[in-house]
Amino acid sequence: MNTILKKSTSFYDVYERRPGADKLTTTYCPGCGHGVLHKLIAEALEDFGVRERTIFISPVGCSVFAYYYFHTGNVQVAHGRAPAVATGLKRAHPGSVVISYQGDGDLAAIGTAEIIHAANRGEGITVFFVNNAVYGMTGGQMAPTTLIGQKTMTTPRGRSTDNEGFPIRMSEIIATLESPVFVERVMLADTKSTMHARQTVRKALKMQIEKNAFSFIEVLSACPSQLKMTPSRSKLWVKEVLEKQFPLGVTKDISQEFEGRSFARKNVRPEELTGILDIETVRVNPEKIAQFKDKSINEEIKIAGFGGQGVLSLGTVLSEMGMRHNYEVSWLPSYGPEMRGGTANCSVKISNKKIGSPLVANPTILIAMNRPSLDKFENDVVSGGLIMYDNSLIDRAPVRDDVDIIPIPATKMADELGNTKAANMIIVGALIVSKELMSQQVVLDSLGDVLKRKNLVVLNQKAIKRGAEYIKNRKK
Numbered sequence: 390m391n392t393i394l395k396k397s398t399s400f401y402d403v404y405e406r407r408p409g410a411d412k413l414t415t416t417y418c419p420g421c422g423h424g425v426l427h428k429l430i431a432e433a434l435e436d437f438g439v440r441e442r443t444i445f446i447s448p449v450g451c452s453v454f455a456y457y458y459f460h461t462g463n464v465q466v467a468h469g470r471a472p473a474v475a476t477g478l479k480r481a482h483p484g485s486v487v488i489s490y491q492g493d494g495d496l497a498a499i500g501t502a503e504i505i506h507a508a509n510r511g512e513g514i515t516v517f518f519v520n521n522a523v524y525g526m527t528g529g530q531m532a533p534t535t536l537i538g539q540k541t542m543t544t545p546r547g548r549s550t551d552n553e554g555f556p557i558r559m560s561e562i563i564a565t566l567e568s569p570v571f572v573e574r575v576m577l578a579d580t581k582s583t584m585h586a587r588q589t590v591r592k593a594l595k596m597q598i599e600k601n602a603f604s605f606i607e608v609l610s611a612c613p614s615q616l617k618m619t620p621s622r623s624k625l626w627v628k629e630v631l632e633k634q635f636p637l638g639v640t641k642d643i644s645q646e647f648e649g650r651s652f653a654r655k656n657v658r659p660e661e662l663t664g665i666l667d668i669e670t671v672r673v674n675p676e677k678i679a680q681f682k683d684k685s686i687n688e689e690i691k692i693a694g695f696g697g698q699g700v701l702s703l704g705t706v707l708s709e710m711g712m713r714h715n716y717e718v719s720w721l722p723s724y725g726p727e728m729r730g731g732t733a734n735c736s737v738k739i740s741n742k743k744i745g746s747p748l749v750a751n752p753t754i755l756i757a758m759n760r761p762s763l764d765k766f767e768n769d770v771v772s773g774g775l776i777m778y779d780n781s782l783i784d785r786a787p788v789r790d791d792v793d794i795i796p797i798p799a800t801k802m803a804d805e806l807g808n809t810k811a812a813n814m815i816i817v818g819a820l821i822v823s824k825e826l827m828s829q830q831v832v833l834d835s836l837g838d839v840l841k842r843k844n845l846v847v848l849n850q851k852a853i854k855r856g857a858e859y860i861k862n863r864k865k
């Protein structure tokens with residue numbers, strides 16, 4: 390019988406790095422383990438017929454370019470974050486086969502938290518952990534798995550336990566957790582060990598495909614370039630030196646007794662939510678909000694001031710009221726390391742389209758309640774946007790001439806009402822009227838449901854009315 394050896398169909402035909410580039414070879418050095426492991430994975434994906442539903446996650450490290458090779462879905466992630474991204478992918482696409490492929494710097498240094506928690510949750514993903522005892526891509530710095538005495542760029546006299554601690558055995562750590570189903574350490578040192586690794590790769594992927602199980606495969610692998618050895622010498626080193634510190638074998642295997650984890654995501658129907666969260670549905674008489682029904686709204690609002698001015702609650706009131714007008718809303722507070730007297734801020738989106746992200750980088754509306762906020766965010770406002778600022782506290786006007794500007798002495802007006810803290814609600818009243826965003830009546834009627842301190846409802850209703858009147862008089 391003739392055997393035809395050919396490249397797995399899970400690889401692209403041509404490794405085209407940059408369109409038109411003349412270098413169409415791989416990015417790996419001769420003797421590197423990455424290429425071999427890629428091959429074992431690609432073959433398995435083809436044999437199991439899952440290439441089309443596989444998502445391969447490339448890490449930061451020498452395998453960052455895995456997406457040039459694997460003819461699968463590909464995501465390249467930030468350093469160490471592959472298990473977190475894999476979690477999201479698998480949960481959003483339970484039918485996919487998700488591979489988190491990581492080096493020792495990526496998985497055991499910067500990404501230690503991600504892998505521990507993904508393993509602990511038993512996500513239905515397969516993790517391939519390439520342990521070459523060094524940071525390959527960046528020039529051979531010490532990795533958490535670097536051996537004691539091993540010389541690297543950052544341990545020129547050799548790793549010492551006094552200074553750098555002991556090499557971390559990740560497989561053993563992962564195996565102590567309850568959720569992982571299959572954990573094994575293999576090596577790529579010679580034909581025999583590679584053939585065994587092949588079986589292990591297949592078993593781990595099968596576990597995911599059939600049982601939605603979490604598997605962790607550590608692959609001892611050579612990095613001839615950083616070890617400054619020939620490819621064949623570095624493979625011997627894996628077998629004779631590296632393996633002593635990281636013994637091969639299965640550290641955990643409960644695949645027989647593990648019955649599988651459901652692939653189906655438990656989706657909660659919207660009508661179930663109120664019961665689960667123990668909240669009441671708020672219904673607003675449709676007639677009262679009819680005029681806003683077909684309004685095209687897409688406001689991205691940044692509300693900023695100093696702590697104590699109620700900028701966060703200004704945002705929550707706006708988003709709560711937005712919901713009562715059937716808008717899509719988001720509210721994102723920012724608790725940055727702000728200095729005292731500096732800015733506290735939150736981002737609110739109000740839209741009649743679905744909101745992709747709650748982040749507001751370039752607001753359509755800036756509400757500046759103190760000078761540092763105006764200084765900080767004025768330039769971020771989109772051209773044609775609006776800056777509403779408290780001119781009883783801010784001693785300069787915005788300099789932008791391509792945006793609408795509404796000065797409003799909110800703090801002074803609140804003081805006249807008897808409580809400085811109501812300045813934020815003066816802004817609410819002013820904003821909903823100036824942008825014709827919401828029904829003043831609905832906002833006033835709902836305020837009691839929204840505010841935590843019920844004794845302040847009447848005062849805040851007055852403040853909203855004041856703010857609204859201010860704008861109406863201004864328009865006249």
Ligand SMILES: Cc1ncc(C[n+]2csc(CCOP(=O)(O)OP(=O)(O)O)c2C)c(N)n1
Nearest residue numbers: 449450451468492493494495523524525526
């Ligand atoms: C946030 C961040 N920190 C640091 C780096 C620099 N960096 C790139 S690759 C790498 C280490 C990769 O080593 P390893 O995970 O062992 O993979 P290998 O290259 O050996 O395959 C580091 C520190 C980065 N790209 N991003």
